[in-house]
Amino acid sequence: LISYRFVSAFELFRDCSYIHADIKPDALFIDSVNSLCAIIDYDSGVVVLNPTDRPTTLGTEQDWLAPELFDQISLAKQQQLNTNKPITVSVDLFADMWSVAIGIHYILFTFHPLFFLTELTTRSTNQYLDNYKFPNIAKQFPFFEEEYEETYDDYHNYFNNGLPIVLKDKFAATINSGYRERTNRVSFTQWRLVIESILNKKVKILSFFPTHPSCERPIFEYHANRLWNPMY
Numbered sequence: 001l002i003s004y005r006f007v008s009a010f011e012l013f014r015d016c017s018y019i020h021a022d023i024k025p026d027a028l029f030i031d032s033v034n035s036l037c038a039i040i041d042y043d044s045g046v047v048v049l050n051p052t053d054r055p056t057t058l059g060t061e062q063d064w065l066a067p068e069l070f071d072q073i074s075l076a077k078q079q080q081l082n083t084n085k086p087i088t089v090s091v092d093l094f095a096d097m098w099s100v101a102i103g104i105h106y107i108l109f110t111f112h113p114l115f116f117l118t119e120l121t122t123r124s125t126n127q128y129l130d131n132y133k134f135p136n137i138a139k140q141f142p143f144f145e146e147e148y149e150e151t152y153d154d155y156h157n158y159f160n161n162g163l164p165i166v167l168k169d170k171f172a173a174t175i176n177s178g179y180r181e182r183t184n185r186v187s188f189t190q191w192r193l194v195i196e197s198i199l200n201k202k203v204k205i206l207s208f209f210p211t212h213p214s215c216e217r218p219i220f221e222y223h224a225n226r227l228w229n230p231m232y
Contacts, residue, residue, distance in 0.1 A: 094182035
């Protein structure tokens with residue numbers, strides 16, 4: 001249910017032509033008791049005139065960031081050398097699609113889908129995808145994190161045998177195809193429909209409003225009629 005509300009919020013952002021561009025754990029507040037989530041940090045976001053626009057915004061490295069933004073930041077750092085000048089990146093809806101997929105995984109599992117790599121860099125991920133299909137990996141792979149070996153075994157078993165196949169397919173498609181080709185990423189609507197099929201209920205938005213209107217950056221809380229299992 002929380003995952004459903006999370007992705008539905010991004011559908012609303014899309015309909016408002018808004019790209020968040022900086023969704024991460026620190027920008028997502030979760031109330032697991034009432035199955036609510038709140039999204040903050042709108043200052044890096046941009047409003048686009050057309051879906052194909054790629055405006056620029058300030059970029060900072062964080063684990064949920066789309067790989068193409070990592071590449072832009074890395075290149076900018078090389079060009080700027082040791083200056084403290086803010087780094088700008090070109091963003092689009094596909095960047096949010098990547099971050100939302102990582103966010104859904106985080107909500108369900110509490111960690112990044114590539115947690116078993118020693119580093120979340122384009123170098124390690126590209127080498128991983130050259131040799132394996134997510135979530136598979138050989139433990140002798142140079143970037144495999146041995147500290148998480150037991151956790152990985154449990155995760156791999158549940159991912160393949162316990163996770164609903166529609167979710168499994170969407171995560172695999174996002175990582176295996178969407179990492180290098182952003183147009184292959186699962187859309188917000190595709191995620192919503194998949195999660196809705198698991199919940200077996202259609203959700204109607206009752207309200208979407210700032211809960212702290214006096215804040216400099218509004219904190220939005222997403223409310224829907226709760227008639228189903230709050231599993232997600």
